[in-house]
Amino acid sequence: MMSPSSVKSKRTVKINPEAVASKEPESEGKVVYDTKELNLWYTDTHALKDVNLSFREKEVTAIIGPSGCGKSTYIKTLNRMVELVPGVRTTGEITYKGKNILERSFKVEDLRTKVGMVFQKPNPFPKSIYENIVYGPKIHGIRNKKVLDEIVERSLRGAYIWDEVKDRLNENAYGLSGGQQQRLCIARCLAIEPEVILMDEPTSALDPKSTLRIEELVQELKKEYSIIIVTHNMQQAARISDKTAFFLNGEVIEFDETNTIFTNPADSRTEDYISGRFG
Amino acid sequence: MNQVNTKKMEKRMHARIQKNNLLKIVFLLATLFGLAVLAILLVRVITQGAAWLDWDFITGRLSTSADRAGIMGAILGTVWLMIVVIPVTLIIGVGSAIYLELYAKKGRIQSFIQTNISNLAGVPSIVYGLLGLTIFSRAMGLGNAVLAGGLTLSLLVLPILIVSSQEAIRAVPKYLAEASYGMGATKWQTIKNVILPASIPSILTGAILSLSRAIGETAPLTVLGIPAFLLPFPEGVFDTFTALPMQIYYWTLDSSLVKEYAYLAAATIIVLLVLLFILNSVAIFIRNKFQQRY
Numbered sequence: 001m002m003s004p005s006s007v008k009s010k011r012t013v014k015i016n017p018e019a020v021a022s023k024e025p026e027s028e029g030k031v032v033y034d035t036k037e038l039n040l041w042y043t044d045t046h047a048l049k050d051v052n053l054s055f056r057e058k059e060v061t062a063i064i065g066p067s068g069c070g071k072s073t074y075i076k077t078l079n080r081m082v083e084l085v086p087g088v089r090t091t092g093e094i095t096y097k098g099k100n101i102l103e104r105s106f107k108v109e110d111l112r113t114k115v116g117m118v119f120q121k122p123n124p125f126p127k128s129i130y131e132n133i134v135y136g137p138k139i140h141g142i143r144n145k146k147v148l149d150e151i152v153e154r155s156l157r158g159a160y161i162w163d164e165v166k167d168r169l170n171e172n173a174y175g176l177s178g179g180q181q182q183r184l185c186i187a188r189c190l191a192i193e194p195e196v197i198l199m200d201e202p203t204s205a206l207d208p209k210s211t212l213r214i215e216e217l218v219q220e221l222k223k224e225y226s227i228i229i230v231t232h233n234m235q236q237a238a239r240i241s242d243k244t245a246f247f248l249n250g251e252v253i254e255f256d257e258t259n260t261i262f263t264n265p266a267d268s269r270t271e272d273y274i275s276g277r278f279g
Numbered sequence: 280m281n282q283v284n285t286k287k288m289e290k291r292m293h294a295r296i297q298k299n300n301l302l303k304i305v306f307l308l309a310t311l312f313g314l315a316v317l318a319i320l321l322v323r324v325i326t327q328g329a330a331w332l333d334w335d336f337i338t339g340r341l342s343t344s345a346d347r348a349g350i351m352g353a354i355l356g357t358v359w360l361m362i363v364v365i366p367v368t369l370i371i372g373v374g375s376a377i378y379l380e381l382y383a384k385k386g387r388i389q390s391f392i393q394t395n396i397s398n399l400a401g402v403p404s405i406v407y408g409l410l411g412l413t414i415f416s417r418a419m420g421l422g423n424a425v426l427a428g429g430l431t432l433s434l435l436v437l438p439i440l441i442v443s444s445q446e447a448i449r450a451v452p453k454y455l456a457e458a459s460y461g462m463g464a465t466k467w468q469t470i471k472n473v474i475l476p477a478s479i480p481s482i483l484t485g486a487i488l489s490l491s492r493a494i495g496e497t498a499p500l501t502v503l504g505i506p507a508f509l510l511p512f513p514e515g516v517f518d519t520f521t522a523l524p525m526q527i528y529y530w531t532l533d534s535s536l537v538k539e540y541a542y543l544a545a546a547t548i549i550v551l552l553v554l555l556f557i558l559n560s561v562a563i564f565i566r567n568k569f570q571q572r573y
Contacts, residue, residue, distance in 0.1 A: 123458045
């Protein structure tokens with residue numbers, strides 16, 4: 001059992017630069033997402049203020065910040081899920097591969113096919129494991145049983161859950177543990193072969209062991225996908241991301257290499273936050 | 280510091296437990312009251328009607344002579360009514376609920392419509408009868424055909440079904456719809472694959488309630504001028520008809536003239552209850568089938 005003081009000291013200790021996976025910018029990938037002067041209001045609340053960020057291919061970007069800082073709102077703007085909330089207004093632009101996705105004429109269905117999302121709470125459908133995975137392919141018109149079977153195996157292998165569920169594909173997904181459900185949701189997301197995966201605090205509802213597995217999975221997925229992950233857990237951001245953006249009160253305070261953010265932040269507020277002085 | 284007086288608390292303990300026990304009895308009596316009335320009704324109906332209930336009564340044609348009277352015409356009339364009411368209410372009712380919950384922009388117009396639907400659920404059924412008479416019987420020229428009666432009854436129960444379907448749709452967890460939208464599904468795909476399957480059990484509960492109401496309604500049908508005495512059987516939605524509750528109503532009215540009519544009414548009530556029971560069983564069967572899958 002850890003004593004409360006040791007928990008606290010662990011939280012306030014500066015993250016060891018050695019522990020932060022060193023990621024010298026090899027050759028930087030192409031920009032997939034580019035956000036320029038994004039402002040967002042929920043009716044009267046100004047939730048995002050002049051956000052400028054860009055994300056590159058096959059990188060993991062972590063978005064950190066205290067509760068209510070706009071990080072979840074921002075990631076939901078990237079696939080326009082934020083529009084499900086009534087009374088949302090935006091200005092500015094977010095380009096995905098050069099096209100402004102905030103334009104009314106932009107097809108959200110198309111965007112969400114290329115940009116998958118994993119949610120805070122595992123949200124499998126109350127259907128079988130198999131049906132969960134083929135949901136995406138089916139809505140995009142794939143009906144061939146053989147192709148669907150292959151997709152199921154590839155996706156479940158991709159999310160490292162195949163061995164655990166291969167013998168019970170027809171059982172209800174609700175019978176899985178929380179961590180397995182979240183990996184199933186990641187597999188479901190992989191089924192339609194997205195280019196980017198958005199993760200909104202994917203481990204906040206999970207135990208430490210399942211969290212670790214998801215983190216390992218992110219490292220694997222990074223080889224093929226660009227990943228943007230919102231997290232409450234700074235150690236997690238340090239462990240798994242290449243770049244980190246720090247949000248505070250709807251503004252991006254700092255955006256840099258994760259290494260730099262955690263060892264040598266430019267802004268004192270970033271330092272205060274990552275060293276546990278608030279948040 | 281002595282804010283908590285243990286002695287006093289112990290004294291009060293007895294009274295509190297007494298109150299608890301007393302209220303338990305009050306609630307039990309409230310439940311029993313309803314059950315007792317229902318039991319009396321059933322016993323009375325069965326003792327009066329059972330003797331008159333035989334195959335000839337069920338399959339026979341209407342007659343002024345109590346011995347020879349049969350209610351096949353009324354049974355067929357009720358069945359035809361349901362053939363109109365079930366699809367019309369389900370399609371329009373669930374459709375409106377989907378629109379109001381999932382498509383309509385939340386705002387003043389939406390809440391105005393919402394309030395009106397809730398109010399409509401409380402309008403007396405005879406008013407719907409007048410509405411049906413004006414629109415379906417007169418303006419559309421359907422007279423007192425099955426279609427006029429069925430559409431009128433549909434109007435009557437629509438508000439109930441819309442409100443209960445809306446509640447059913449609202450109860451589907453948001454995160455399920457989000458998962459679907461997140462994969463690029465359109466709104467309709469999300470409704471069809473996620474929202475409706477998850478809400479169908481509750482929608483069917485509302486449907487059972489509203490159809491049970493429709494099957495037993497008399498007032499709107501009397502306004503439409505549904506005949507009390509009709510020999511030919513209805514063979515389609517444009518035929519004139521009579522229905523079981525109408526038959527019960529008229530026989531009860533005339534029981535002061537011919538005593539046996541009261542027994543015929545009782546026998547007809549049994550038939551109506553059995554029909555209602557069958558209809559509900561089907562709906563419950565469908566509901567359970569969906570609940571197992573979800």
